Amino acid sequence: MENLQITAARPEAALLDLPWNVALEDWPTDVLAALPRGISRHVVRFVKLRGRVLAVKETRDHYAFREYELLRRLNKLEVPCVVPVGVVTGRHTEDGEPLEAAIVTEHLAFSLPYRAVFSKSLQPDTATRVIDALAVLLVRVHLAGFYWGDVSLSNTLFRRDADQFAAYLVDAETGDLHRELSAGQRMYDLDLARTNIIGELMDLAAGELLDEEADEVAIGDALVDRYTELWDAITAVESFSADEHWRVDERIRRLNDLGFDVGELTIVTDIDGTTVQIEPKVVDPGHHSRRLLRLTGLDVQDNQARRLLNDLDAWRAATDRLNDSEQLVAHDWLLHSFEPTIEAVPRDLRRKLEPAQLYHEILDHRWFLSQRLHRDVPMPEAARSYVEEVLRHRPDEQAVLGLPPERAYEAEVG
């Protein structure tokens, strides 16, 4: 008989603690963190393992290895996606009956499934923000040469990213990495995304989980528009006359504003040199987060980084340090503004949101307080007020999964 085998990039001895000799759908509730909602092709469970939350999915071994490898490569390409932990093969029951292989991924901390995003937030523009995040993800995935094959809200996780969401790819099962995607592959992905999103929203509506005003088809169409807009802004070839050199800088600035850095730009002039054509060849997302990382060592999402950088600029002006080096000021800002603010939040409440998201919300709260009190509110005061007025009443978002395991039986029987 084949022996149990764990294939992982790092040694993961703790994985041996899980009951691999039991079919996943029969795993005891004491190892489960939650059951996923919705109906999927494969059995999926979230498990607790020494303080971590892992997602386990059963599938045939060839597919488990394939998806593991794809997720590793996507991680290397810096596509926002879940981190694969390993593949478990050679599983058998006590009686020697073979069991399917399992792929294990790390649960993305502070991420929200779309059902949670829609059911929690009553803000009218939630749908727009979710769609924007998915459009950015799809563009990033396509720039990396990944054909997804089954884009949907349920194959995506969302993390708060300042006042936006950042989307992460969860399921790479149907995808393929290519050198470059054809227009057909991109269009098919986009069309399927539209159909799936509308279907998923119709499902939420049928379950009375969606705002009655929401127009499912319009939201699906918005994805197509946003994607197309973003793709064109990033990849379009632009022509102008040779004396408009400033337009090269302008294009780069526009891409920076969209959160992309230009790694390579092709500039072609025609024979008599009267017109110039530019085409971005290599663009890297994460413009603001890279800048913040360089300055402060903080590794956060792009919109959070943008917000923090704005605050850094404001702090620099307020502390009259415009002539000091940016690096030096950033270091002091981290020490005197960012860290004390986060530390002002009681430890037990910090798991509710990521630090960068906390800081962003405290900045928002400070603005709101200042409006109310008609004066400048310092960060320590804003932080105290935010904790009491807002954070205490917020749900814990470190691990928002599906149904609690106690309700597992109920869910199965339905």
Added chain:
Amino acid sequence: MATVTFDHATRVYPGTERPAVDQLNLHIEDGEFLVLVGPSGCGKSTSLRMLAGLEDVNGGRILIGDRDVTDVQPKDRDIAMVFQNYALYPHMSVADNMGFALKIAGTPKAEIRQRVEEAAKILDLTEYLDRKPKALSGGQRQRVAMGRAIVRQPQVFLMDEPLSNLDAKLRVQTRTQIASLQRRLGVTTVYVTHDQTEALTMGDRIAVLKGGVLQQVGTPREMYDAPANVFVAGFIGSPAMNIGTFDVKEGAALVGNAQIPLERSMVAGLTDADAGKVTVGFRPESLDVVPSGTPGSFQVQVNIVEELGSDAYVYGSLQSDLGTGELSAGDSDQVIVRINPRDVPMKGDIINVAIKAGHEHVFSASSGNRLG
């Protein structure tokens, strides 16, 4: 419904020299179930994706009916990829799960219901239409997924290894279901698999590809009885055909101690490149066990006997005084002989076998193409 035509369709990936699909010419009839089969990297999935519009066509063209779709967007080709999306929506009824794509397209309600009911009838889902998918079994859920494609009434169904992530039992079950469903619907279907058994059992016709080049297209029977070359001969059939290359002497191939007479036209067809050799193939069931000394017989030493109840197979090695020729079936490096399961030799025994008259397949040793 429509025909599908690949007309010299070619796909070259950027940065590669050899085309992934090279000048594919294939005409698929209206309502036909065509299976593209071959080993990994043969170009079968690429061909399907070219038809779907997911791969650029670098040369030639693709037609659906009389319409050239070479440069048409995937969603405007009137095709459906089946099984891509198996996620069912828990709050929606089975009927809504099947018909939601029509709702998105703005199809009138009454027409949606009618199409859903028709599909449900074919799929044996009528009584479940107003229930939630949670109430369905795994197989029924899969049929709902098929229903999604059916209600769209596309011209062509495309299926890319749809059974590959099912377990063995469900795979055989679903294989039969898809084949009979396709026949009932009569929708032109192109199906990709690496599994020749799946191809033989499902397809009206099979197209075998290797290295981006179409090797042969025909009915399962034609492919089995008259493989066009050594590759198809070895690829189609399970257990695989015994194939070896042997010296030709006085109009006969020397297989072990036997002389297998060749037709005059085959001998005449040999060229200098063949260097006096010929490739001969025969299926495990094309051998008879005969008394020793029977003319045209050769000896096989039994290495192992595989008993399957209704059938039994000997896996053995060709015995030869002359030491000429290598003979093996598939990846096994052994000769396979189907024998009477009620009269089974022991390991180590030597059996005498002869090829049934006319059941040998003869190929050019140099080109691998069928002779005669």
